[in-house]
Amino acid sequence: MVATNEVLDALKSIGLNLYERKIFVALLAKGIATAAEVSEIANVPRSRSYDILESLAEKGFVVFQPSKPIKYVALPPQEALERTKHNIKKKYEEMAERIEKLKTSPVMAELEKIHKQGLSLVSPSDMTGTLKGKHIIDRQLQSLFKSAKKSIDIITTAQGLTNLYSTHFRVLKKLGKKGIKLRIAAPVNDKEIAKALLQIAELRHIKNPVGRIIKIDDEHVFVALTDDQEVHETQDMVFWANSPHVASSVISPLFDQVWNSGKNIAD
Numbered sequence: 001m002v003a004t005n006e007v008l009d010a011l012k013s014i015g016l017n018l019y020e021r022k023i024f025v026a027l028l029a030k031g032i033a034t035a036a037e038v039s040e041i042a043n044v045p046r047s048r049s050y051d052i053l054e055s056l057a058e059k060g061f062v063v064f065q066p067s068k069p070i071k072y073v074a075l076p077p078q079e080a081l082e083r084t085k086h087n088i089k090k091k092y093e094e095m096a097e098r099i100e101k102l103k104t105s106p107v108m109a110e111l112e113k114i115h116k117q118g119l120s121l122v123s124p125s126d127m128t129g130t131l132k133g134k135h136i137i138d139r140q141l142q143s144l145f146k147s148a149k150k151s152i153d154i155i156t157t158a159q160g161l162t163n164l165y166s167t168h169f170r171v172l173k174k175l176g177k178k179g180i181k182l183r184i185a186a187p188v189n190d191k192e193i194a195k196a197l198l199q200i201a202e203l204r205h206i207k208n209p210v211g212r213i214i215k216i217d218d219e220h221v222f223v224a225l226t227d228d229q230e231v232h233e234t235q236d237m238v239f240w241a242n243s244p245h246v247a248s249s250v251i252s253p254l255f256d257q258v259w260n261s262g263k264n265i266a267d
Contacts, residue, residue: 014084015059019044019052024061027074034069060084128241130225134233137222138167140240144220145171151181153255155206155213159228161186165193169200176200185209185255185262194265204262212238215255218247 003025011021019042026042027033033041039049053072056062060083065071075083102108131137145152145168152175156164161184164172176182182201186209188194197203212224225237 014081015088016056016061019048020056020059020061023049023052024056024074024080027062027072028077032065032071032073034071036069038072058087060087128243130237130239132235132237134163134236137236137238138163141168141214141222142171144216145175148175148180148216150217151183151215152217153215153251153259154182154184154186155209155211155255155258156184156186157209157212157228158187158189160209160212160224161188161193161197162190163228165196169196173200183255183259185258188265198265203265204259205265206258206262210254210258213251213255215247215251218252219244221247221251 003021007025008021011024012018016024022042022044023038026038030038030041035049035053036046038044038053039046042049044052053062053064057064057072061075061080063073063075065073074080131140152172154164164184172182176199183204184197184201185204185206187207188203188205194203212222212228214220214222216222219242221239221241221243223239225239226235228236231237
């Protein structure tokens with residue numbers, strides 16, 4: 001029986017490459033076979049079949065019989081998936097444990113030292129550029145939000161405020177508890193979002209935002225280059241700069257002007 005594309009795609013989604021998928025299905029159909037036999041059935045180069053079968057065995061899809069020549073047996077699909085799930089979970093737990101040990105080891109101090117020395121050699125122009133796509137932009141924002149030491153000022157649109165709440169609220173909440181000053185100026189149309197944000201930030205309602213602008217610690221600046229109402233999120237684009245001069249001399253006065261013109265939102 002030839003597997004459907006739906007079956008092959010499902011096997012791909014759990015980490016099997018093309019040759020692994022073809023050989024596993026072929027072995028399921030054959031029951032038991034040598035590497036040569038299964039490579040012929042699956043239409044996979046014989047030279048590759050040994051490595052692929054070994055990989056499938058490590059992942060828990062195949063077992064081998066120590067005969068001459070060696071024969072391979074595909075495990076029942078349900079059992080194979082359970083084994084794979086167990087193996088992935090075990091590897092994840094082992095990796096997580098190694099990461100936790102690394103975080104508290106002398107190696108971490110050395111890595112931090114190397115990082116700081118490297119940053120001292122980076123010019124401001126190297127920390128400037130454009131970011132495209134909502135996912136990439138949000139990921140960079142998450143990183144910079146977490147690095148904030150004093151303050152975060154945000155001017156955004158109604159849609160931008162919704163995204164800020166749905167994507168970054170948890171991080172911003174932690175920052176608020178640490179004493180980071182958060183100020184947000186935006187069209188505030190959703191009472192539930194406003195209520196949640198007021199727990200962690202000062203909030204002012206503005207009717208016509210000048211765009212989407214974020215300033216972090218008088219160092220990092222984000223300025224949207226696209227209208228979030230007109231472009232798909234994959235085409236959204238921002239300009240990002242690590243520039244104390246732009247942050248303090250250009251963005252700060254602009255933010256203060258917008259902030260002072262807004263209506264205070266209170267509990």
